[in-house]
Amino acid sequence: MLKGGRSLERQISLKSGVRVQDALERLGHEVIAIDVGHDLVARLREASPDVAFVALHGRDGEDGTVQELLEAVGIPYTGSGVSACIRCADKVIAKHHMLDAGIPTPDFFAFNETAFKELGAADALPAIEQRLGFPLVVKPSNQGSALGIKLAREAKDVPGALVAAFSYGDKVLLERHVDGRDLAVSVLDRDGGGEPLVLPVVEAIPHEDDRYEARYEIGRTDFVCPAELSAEVADRARELALHVWNVLGCAGFARIDLMLDEHSGELLVLEANAIPGLTATSLLPQAAEAAGIGFDELIGRVVELAL
């Protein structure tokens, strides 16, 4: 069971890890927990497990790096393969795949630091701002949690928001802000193949404006599962999630985050998470439970799928 690591989401991963380890032990597995660090390969070789449960979030663990190492060492692992991890971890790549497949995602532009430093991309900001409108969202392309996400309300907020987003990585995106409801659809592969199971839609209703702060804490976000949506909207959300899953090539499990635009009623896909949170307040376990799949069964199934 791989947990922790050096990403900014280390703490969340440690929380996920504790729960997963408990579940695996209750299921009768022998669990070797590894806090991922410099000695990862050596420890994997020494442990020589049947399967690695990857309970990492963010850089290294969710972006295909650890998966590539597991491939190299020849250890089966849970969740998506290297290529799907790469596609999901980079929001820009994921959004381009969605666009190409005709999946609605909020309009955006993305640049790396070089574009601004060497290609004068700053001159394009007024046109971008006009196209996306205000407020607009500025976010790092590779950050799994909400760290570094800033809402720019007017043009003068944009440079500072970009500087902040570049603190987390080399690529940032400017995205149209969608006012509306925060939905998540988790998808779970089925034993023995076939169409994956699309779990009920969860709606996250934060008590405060700051979604990230609230979401990881008990009692500060209300989760409604299944979300109170018309059958038509719920079906459409689940259909979109499955489409994203297929387009990005996910396996095992994944969570797709969407917005329901309160003005147009349109559903838009924000991103896909190759390794969804598995903490006490995470969305995937809640959705599974609403579908009658308890946490242990969920974890057991994810492991079984990897073997």
Add this chain to the structure above:
Amino acid sequence: MRTRAPGGHRLVTATSAGRRTSRDLERYAGLFAKRTQVMRSSAMRDLMALTERSDIISLAGGLPDTSSFPAESFASIMSRVAVDSCARSLQYGPTEGLAVLKSCIADVMAEEGTQIDAEDVLVTTGGQQVIDLVCKTLIDPGDVIIAEAPTYPGAVPTFCSYEAEVIQIAGDEDGMRIDELERTLAELAEQGRSPKFIYTVPTFQNPSGTTMSLPRRRRLVEVIRERELLALEDNPYGLLRYEGDPLPTLYSLDGGDFVIYLGTFSKILSPGVRLGWSVGPRPVLDKMNVGKQAADLCSSSLTQFFVAAYFASGRWQDYVHSLKEIYRRRRDVMLDALAECFGPECTWTHPQGGLFIWATLPDYIDTTDLLARALDQHVAFVPGRAAYLDGRGANSMRLNFSGVGEADIREGVRRIGEVVREQIELYGTLTGTVPAVTPAHEPAPAQPDAALADVLHLPAPAPSPTLPTRRRRPGASEG
């Protein structure tokens, strides 16, 4: 070869016993007190947890250097405790603390020119407990506490957990602005309100490192005496002065009528002994004593005897002196490094003592985000927001110089200076104040990536009625 659990990786069906579900957690959440809503765990706390990694130069801590305490002294003190007070050190003690420790505390305060009667001391479990007990004694939900801006980050969760409304008064190089304090008090009075207490770290403040001037100290004491308000004087660093003349404590200026004094052994001996103390108006201290009884019955007898034995050895002043020598050098190293590595856009304080320097960057830099970049460079600091309850402080940072060696201070500040400079340059490029440059050394990427390619498809700067839409791959399906 490792043995595997029976059945290998074959899964067994979980029984309902021992299963935990998110619904159970909702059940707990329903039991939480309302005040837990404001007891914040945050993204920043998760970030701060990363600063404790061993490969990080952390200027984020507030740790004293305990490595210079001689192990032989520790051993001989412990032997003395074992011989002289074995049974008593293993026993409960009085809630207000052991008399033998109280007389040590009177000695420490006398060293700073504050005379007290050892009888009047309440021994606590660290200075932090004093903050908690003062809140417990004085604060009902919605009551006002006045604090400095910035304030000690460790006091913030305590104030929040008692559901206080905290008003922060700006400071400058002479400490809290008393004129602003008076204005705030007048405004509150118009609303028929009054703060329950004014919280201040007047000497080498955490986090700013600044010290309240003597005129402001006198004026603050006048203000609280005129209005019959209480002040909590938090003074962990007073004896760690590296230059300049000592100033009288607020407690000594006031005579103990309206000032509650907080002291601690954490910075002059050890935070591990978890011993602090309070002196103040008797009725307040008596209530705090009742609160302490409810909280922990008494502070550790073992460490109280340890500290008393240490003081009996007569060397505590020498040890404080040796700490001051170490910290003064480290402070100077940090100030030199800042002058060298932080650009003219940045400012920082020049503390005459204590453990911290407070640096302020241009207002477009958010130090919480900057910390993510700094962690990539294996260096950490405390983002300024941690010292405010109102979102201010985003472009400041607290730097600690007591807990790391001189070489690490130099290298840590150099790395932070580098990421700050990168951000300043980037901002300049984004706002057109600095022209985009082609660096001589960095080769351009061989192929522009997908995101960069978007530059080529941007709409023209002059707005046209129909803005172009993103090009799609031929054959891409719709909807």
